[in-house]
Amino acid sequence: MDLQDDVTSQRVGLQQLKLEIKLNSLLNDQMVSLEDWAALERDHVSFLVGAIADLEANTLRLPATGGTKADIESLKAAMSSALDVMQVMGSSIWSLLSKVEEMNKMVSELAVVVTKESSMQGKCEDLLASTAIMQIILHGFQYDISLLTKLTQRLSDLGAMYYARDIFLSVQKPDVFLFNVLMRGFSKNESPHSSLSVFTHLRKSTDLKPNSSTYTYAISAASGFRDERVARVVHGQAVVDGFDSELHVGSNIVKMYFKFSRVEDARKVFERMPEKDAVLWNTMLSGYRENEMYEESIQELRLGMQIHSLATKTGCYSHDFVLTGFVSLYSKCGKIGGLSTLFQEFCIPDVVAYNAMIHGYTSNGETELSLSLFREMVLSGASLKSNFLSHASVSTALTTVYSKLNEIESARKIFDESPDKSLASWNAMISGYTQNGMTDDAISLFREMQKSEFSPNPITITCILSACAQLGTLSLGKWVHGLVSSTDFESSIYVSTALIGMYAKCGSIAEARRLFDLMPKKNEVTWNTMISGYGLHGLGHEALDIFSEMLSSGIAPKPVTFLCVLYACSHAGLVKEGDEIFNSMIHQYGFEPSVKHYACMVDILGRAGHLQRALQFIETMPGEPDPSVWQTLLGACRIHKDTNLARTVSEKLIELDPDNVGYHVLLSNIHSADRDYPQAAMSHPQAKAIYEKLEKLEGKMREAGYQPETELALHDVEEEDRELMVKFHSERLAIAFGLIATEPGTEIRIIKNLRVCLDCHTVTKLISKITERVIVVRDGNRFHHFKDGVCSCGDYW
Numbered sequence: 060m061d062l063q064d065d066v067t068s069q070r071v072g073l074q075q076l077k078l079e080i081k082l083n084s085l086l087n088d089q090m091v092s093l094e095d096w097a098a099l100e101r102d103h104v105s106f107l108v109g110a111i112a113d114l115e116a117n118t119l120r121l122p123a124t125g126g127t128k129a130d131i132e133s134l135k136a137a138m139s140s141a142l143d144v145m146q147v148m149g150s151s152i153w154s155l156l157s158k159v160e161e162m163n164k165m166v167s168e169l170a171v172v173v174t175k176e177s178s179m180q181g182k183c184e185d186l187l188a189s190t191a192i193m194q195i196i197l198h199g200f201q202y203d204i205s206l207l208t209k210l211t212q213r214l215s216d217l218g219a220m221y222y223a224r225d226i227f228l229s230v231q232k233p234d235v236f237l238f239n240v241l242m243r244g245f246s247k248n249e250s251p252h253s254s255l256s257v258f259t260h261l262r263k264s265t266d267l268k269p270n271s272s273t274y275t276y277a278i279s280a281a282s283g284f285r286d287e288r289v290a291r292v293v294h295g296q297a298v299v300d301g302f303d304s305e306l307h308v309g310s311n312i313v314k315m316y317f318k319f320s321r322v323e324d325a326r327k328v329f330e331r332m333p334e335k336d337a338v339l340w341n342t343m344l345s346g347y348r349e350n351e352m353y354e355e356s357i358q359e360l361r362l363g364m365q366i367h368s369l370a371t372k373t374g375c376y377s378h379d380f381v382l383t384g385f386v387s388l389y390s391k392c393g394k395i396g397g398l399s400t401l402f403q404e405f406c407i408p409d410v411v412a413y414n415a416m417i418h419g420y421t422s423n424g425e426t427e428l429s430l431s432l433f434r435e436m437v438l439s440g441a442s443l444k445s446n447f448l449s450h451a452s453v454s455t456a457l458t459t460v461y462s463k464l465n466e467i468e469s470a471r472k473i474f475d476e477s478p479d480k481s482l483a484s485w486n487a488m489i490s491g492y493t494q495n496g497m498t499d500d501a502i503s504l505f506r507e508m509q510k511s512e513f514s515p516n517p518i519t520i521t522c523i524l525s526a527c528a529q530l531g532t533l534s535l536g537k538w539v540h541g542l543v544s545s546t547d548f549e550s551s552i553y554v555s556t557a558l559i560g561m562y563a564k565c566g567s568i569a570e571a572r573r574l575f576d577l578m579p580k581k582n583e584v585t586w587n588t589m590i591s592g593y594g595l596h597g598l599g600h601e602a603l604d605i606f607s608e609m610l611s612s613g614i615a616p617k618p619v620t621f622l623c624v625l626y627a628c629s630h631a632g633l634v635k636e637g638d639e640i641f642n643s644m645i646h647q648y649g650f651e652p653s654v655k656h657y658a659c660m661v662d663i664l665g666r667a668g669h670l671q672r673a674l675q676f677i678e679t680m681p682g683e684p685d686p687s688v689w690q691t692l693l694g695a696c697r698i699h700k701d702t703n704l705a706r707t708v709s710e711k712l713i714e715l716d717p718d719n720v721g722y723h724v725l726l727s728n729i730h731s732a733d734r735d736y737p738q739a740a741m742s743h744p745q746a747k748a749i750y751e752k753l754e755k756l757e758g759k760m761r762e763a764g765y766q767p768e769t770e771l772a773l774h775d776v777e778e779e780d781r782e783l784m785v786k787f788h789s790e791r792l793a794i795a796f797g798l799i800a801t802e803p804g805t806e807i808r809i810i811k812n813l814r815v816c817l818d819c820h821t822v823t824k825l826i827s828k829i830t831e832r833v834i835v836v837r838d839g840n841r842f843h844h845f846k847d848g849v850c851s852c853g854d855y856w
Contacts, residue, residue, distance in 0.1 A: 204230065208237045215244025220253070235267045242276040251283030255293075262296070271305040278311040287319040304332065310339045317346030320580060455484045462491025482513045490522045498526040502535070515542070517551040524557040528564035531810040531837055536561045552578070556585045563592025566808060566835045566842055583614055590623040596842045597852045599631025606640075618650050625659040629666055630841050632853070637663040658688045665695025670704055686715050745796065752795040760825045767818055788819050790836060794826060797834075809836045815843065824848050 207226055214223040227233060227241050238261045245254035258277045261267055269277075274297045281290040294312055297303045303312065309332045316325035329335075329343055454477035461470035474480070474488045485508045492501035505523050508515065515523075520543055527536040540558060548554045555578050562571035575581075575589045586609040593602035606624050609616065621644040628637035641660050644650045657680055664673035673692055677684050689712050696705035757765075790809050797807035815823075815838040827834050828848030836843040844851035 204234055204237060208234075208240055211237060211244070212240045215240065215247065218248055220244055220248050220250065235261070235270055235273065238267070239270075239272045239276060242273065242280065246276055246280045246283065249283070251280040254280035255289070258293075269300060269302075271302050271308050274300070274302045274305070274308045275311050278308065278315050282311075282315045282318050287321065290315050290319065303328070306332070306334060306336055306339060310342050313339065313342050313346065317342075322346070455481065455487045458484065458487040458491060462487070462494060465495060467491055467495050467497065480511075480513075482516060482519070485511075485513055486516070486518045486522060489519060489526075493522050493526045493529070496529065498529045501526040517548050517554045520548055520554050521557040524554075524561040528561045531565050531808075533562075533565040533567060533808070536565050552580060552582050552585060556582075556588050559585065559592065560588045563588070563595055564837075566837060568592055568596045568598070568842075581612070581614075583617060583620065586614060587620050587623045590620070590627060594623060594627030594630055594841075596844070597630045599627045599633045599636070602627030602631075603633070603636060616644075616648065618644070618653065618656070621648075621650065622653075622655055622659060625656065625663065629659055629662040630852070632667055634663055634667045634669065654685050654687060657684065658691045661688055661691045662695070665692055666698065668699050670695060670699060670701055674704065686712055689715070745799070748799055749792055749795045752799055753791060756795070756826055756829065759829050760822065763825060763829070765821070765825055788816060790815060790819050790838075791822060794823065794834060798826075798830060798832070803830075804832070806833045806835065809834065811836070811838050814839045820850065820854070824850055 207230055211223045211226050214220070214226070223241060223244055227237060230237065238257060242254045242257045245251070245257065255277065258269070258273065258280070261269060261273065274293075277293050278290070278297070281293040284290065294303070294315075297308055297312070302308045309328060312328050313325045316322070316328065325343070325346055329339065332339060454473050457473050458470045461467070461473065470488065470491050474484060477484060485504070489501050489504050489508070492498070492504060502523065505515070505519070505526075508519070520539065523539050524536065527539055539561075543549055543554060543558065549558075555574060559571045559574050562568070562574065571589065571592050575585070578585065586605065589605050590602045590609075593599070593605065602624060606616070606620070609620070621640060624640050625637055628634075628640065637660065641652070641656065644656070645652065657677075661673045661677060664670075664676060670692070673695065677688055677692065680688070689708055693705055693708045693712065696702070696708060790811055793809045793811075794807060797805075797809070801807065815836060820843070823834055823836065823843070823845050825848060826832070827845040831847075834845040836845070841852065
């Protein structure tokens with residue numbers, strides 16, 4: 060026994076000598092590095108002094124007298140001298156460039172030293188860990204499980220899992236706590252495979268029994284796998300060992316299934332739990348939110364109500380922070396009816412309570428109530444006591460309120476004056492600009508945000524994509540898509556849906572469909588966006604196909620879905636299909652059509668030329684049709700030039716809204732086009748070239764049989780003037796500019812806010828054939844793709 064102890068002592072002594080030698084080597088290397096640092100510093104100082112001297116030598120100073128007025132004679136002399144100086148500056152610049160090269164060399168040398176320092180730091184960490192292990196052996200602590208467990212945990216926290224595992228392996232009979240610490244360490248250091256290997260070893264190679272903590276760490280590790288089958292295996296083992304009903308284990312299982320987007324499995328585990336605490340409830344609510352299943356969370360509002368009831372029974376309800384939590388819960392679920400009752404429960408509401416209420420009203424569209432409550436907060440003094448603008452959440456809520464009230468300047472003032480901006484603050488202001496059509500300001504603020512400490516999140520990206528869609532600028536949208544591709548935001552349904560909407564509204568419906576097909580999971584909004592995109596491009600049959608796929612996937616349509624489908628039918632002339640969709644919405648799905656649905660049906664019938672049927676449809680509507688329905692029919696009268704019915708419809712509109720002069724204008728437009736005179740467009744710097752191009756094109760079009768559609772021009776002017784009016788509509792000028800500004804064969808994209816007139820539509824078809832160009836026009840209603848003299852709308856818009 061004495062001999063064995065002596066051998067152990069000799070081995071430890073030898074190891075210590077080796078460590079001391081290694082330490083001396085590291086210290087010697089460190090001294091060399093310090094000398095390198097000193098040399099670099101001296102060279103750096105010397106270089107900077109020389110560079111400053113060179114810059115000062117190359118500085119040109121002009122004499123000035125009498126305040127800011129230069130003395131002419133002195134100035135002439137200075138300019139003459141400057142010419143001589145320029146020759147000298149050439150050699151000075153070359154000298155400066157050599158200094159820059161020296162600087163680059165020094166930076167490279169500095170990088171080498173830094174790399175050495177980093178390497179030595181790693182060696183020092185290894186040395187310290189080795190020393191700790193040797194000290195344990197030297198002092199006979201290798202049998203102290205408690206100490207080894209603590210050391211393993213400490214090494215795990217430092218990320219030194221190699222040494223943590225060595226300590227674990229040196230223990231002959233590790234207990235379950237040591238197993239747990241090692242599993243936790245591997246999971247924390249992003250090594251889920253190693254963590255589950257330890258778990259498997261515990262269950263199959265030892266007599267130890269795992270406890271609830273073991274399964275907590277095992278489930279956490281399983282969540283790190285891409286394959287959900289591993290997670291299900293661990294869940295099954297927890298069930299076998301009877302730990303699935305433990306609160307911590309159950310919460311982690313729920314969280315795990317939400318991570319794999321297995322919402323139904325998470326819900327089943329939750330419902331089977333015999334006991335539920337705050338952590339489990341929060342896990343459920345967070346899971347719904349992370350999976351963007353807000354409607355499902357509304358259906359599960361009863362969960363929150365149970366918490367509410369529990370809080371009342373246990374007396375927690377009297378605490379203001381609990382009440383604030385319930386205010387937030389109900390507002391997020393859209394149940395704003397009881398918010399005022401909850402708010403009255405506060406003894407003296409503070410700024411947090413006010414903020415929760417303001418945010419609740421704002422997020423549910425109750426902007427007037429939000430503003431009223433804000434005024435109440437100011438009068439109560441709560442804002443003064445807390446310096447309310449210093450609270451990012453308060454200023455964010457107010458920014459949102461003012462934006463929704465179209466008071467964008469007030470919103471920006473609050474944003475600028477907020478000393479503690481959050482990511483939500485930036486998002487609120489960007490969203491405000493987008494909602495108010497100020498897309499340039501939204502994009503400008505987004506670029507400013509990129510320079511700040513905040514990085515965009517999916518909400519930011521969604522707002523910016525909406526701005527790009529409004530602008531119709533495909534290149535800008537692609538730039539944002541590039542930003543998205545560098546993150547994991549494409550996994551967000553909202554971001555992917557926004558990308559689909561952006562591409563559809565920017566004219567790239569094929570790219571929109573490609574992204575749609577790539578999405579592993581789609582919600583109702585995604586399907587609606589794709590249907591609307593096809594409708595916007597006049598692809599009614601494709602929209603119906605998507606609607607059919609949506610139904611087959613098990614997603615139930617909502618009223619807005621039917622609105623999207625009807626819109627697509629109206630722009631493709633699908634009268635029969637539109638009828639069937641409208642009737643199925645009522646009889647099969649039990650939805651009561653809104654005014655928008657009725658207006659869409661009138662549009663379908665009217666665009667197809669069934670004006671009398673459209674009139675009968677309006678007259679049989681339940682309730683009184685509002686002006687939007689009659690206005691839709693009036694637009695159809697304009698398309699089909701039915702002046703008699705147009706007069707009847709206009710009289711009805713004027714009767715409903717006598718103060719709206721727009722209806723008189725609409726009636727006038729049955730006979731005349733918009734008053735676009737050429738003088739209005741002569742401000743362009745290339746105006747002469749544009750008009751010359753139009754003249755040449757018109758000659759070729761007339762050779763092809765073109766005759767201007769002057770019937771839509773004003774009737775109180777001569778025929779020659781009418782032709783002149785339609786000749787210089789904005790889209791023609793834009794097309795002419797595109798032809799002279801781009802290479803032959805380049806696709807031309809035009810965006811206008813009004814519906815394209817009949818004559819311009821005919822002209823664009825001819826131009827596409829004459830010039831062999833693809834011309835894409837987005838007007839106020841839809842997209843038109845012109846190619847080889849044919850439009851994608853089939854002359855139906």
